[in-house]
Amino acid sequence: MSRIGKAPIAVPSNVTIDVSGGNMVTVKGPKGELKQQINPDLSINIDEGELVVARPTEQKRHKAMHGLYRSLIANMVVGVSEGYVKELELVGVGYRADNTGQLLTLMLGYSHPIMFAVPDEVKLETISEKSKNPVVKLTSHDKQLIGQVAAKIRAFRAPEPYKGKGIRFKGEEIRRKAGKTAAK
Numbered sequence: 721m722s723r724i725g726k727a728p729i730a731v732p733s734n735v736t737i738d739v740s741g742g743n744m745v746t747v748k749g750p751k752g753e754l755k756q757q758i759n760p761d762l763s764i765n766i767d768e769g770e771l772v773v774a775r776p777t778e779q780k781r782h783k784a785m786h787g788l789y790r791s792l793i794a795n796m797v798v799g800v801s802e803g804y805v806k807e808l809e810l811v812g813v814g815y816r817a818d819n820t821g822q823l824l825t826l827m828l829g830y831s832h833p834i835m836f837a838v839p840d841e842v843k844l845e846t847i848s849e850k851s852k853n854p855v856v857k858l859t860s861h862d863k864q865l866i867g868q869v870a871a872k873i874r875a876f877r878a879p880e881p882y883k884g885k886g887i888r889f890k891g892e893e894i895r896r897k898a899g900k901t902a903a904k
Contacts, residue, residue: 725786729771729794732801737771737793739764745793749800751861752841756796758789771797799861806870807890808856811879817846817854824856828877828887836876842869855890 731737735749743760746753758764762785763774771793775786798804810817816827822844826834838844843859856873860866870889879886881897888894 723787725773725775725783725790727790729773729790729797731766731769731771731797733769735797735801737766737797739766745796747793747796747800749797749861751800751803754796754800754862756789756792758793759785762786762789764793795863799863803859803861804863804866806858806866808858808870808873808887809890810854810856810887812877812885815854815877815885816848817856818848819844819846819856824873826873826876829885834876836873838869839865842866856887 732749735747738746738748740746743758745756745758745764747755761776761782763776765772765774773786773790773793775782810826810828812829814827814829818825819838822838822840824836824838824844824846826836828834838858841860841862842865845857845859847855847857858866858870860869874887874889877886879888879892879894881895882899884894884896
C-alpha cells in the first residue's frame with residue numbers, strides 16, 4: 721500500500737480541502753461536501769494544487785493506514801468534483817423497477833414487491849425501455865455510500881449461475897455453470 725500512499729492527489733481548482741484539528745479532513749466541491757476522520761499519526765500537506773499524505777515511520781500499520789487514507793481522500797476529491805454513477809441491471813422475465821422519489825419498488829419474481837428507501841445523498845433513477853432489461857441508476861458524490869446502497873439492492877436477488885437471472889452491475893460478467901445432463 722505504500723506505493724499508493726506516496727502518490728500525490730491532484731486537487732482541482734473548484735475543490736477546497738480543509739484539515740482541522742489535525743485529523744478531520746473536509747473536502748468541498750460543486751457536487752457537495754464530505755468529511756473523513758484520519759489517524760492522527762499521519763500528516764497531510766497541501767501545496768500548489770497537490771495533497772500529499774505522509775507517514776511517521778515504516779511500521780506495517782503506518783504503511784497500511786498511509787495507503788488507506790490516501791485512497792479515501794482521493795475518492796472524496798473525485799466525488800465532490802465529478803461524482804460517481806452505478807448502474808444495476810435487472811435480468812429476468814417479469815423483473816421490473818420503479819421509483820417514487822427516493823423509494824425504489826422492485827418486482828423480482830417474489831410474491832410481493834420489494835420497497836427500498838434510498839438515502840437522500842444518492843439520486844435514484846429507473847430506466848425501463850421496451851425489449852431491454854430495466855436499469856436502476858444511482859448517482860452520488862460519496863463513493864462508500866453509493867457502493868453500499870448498490871450492494872444492498874443487488875442482494876435482493878443476486879445473479880444465479882445457471883440462467884444468469886438476478887440483479888447485476890451494468891457490464892458485469894456472470895460465470896455460468898452447465899446444468900444437469902440426462903443420464904443415458
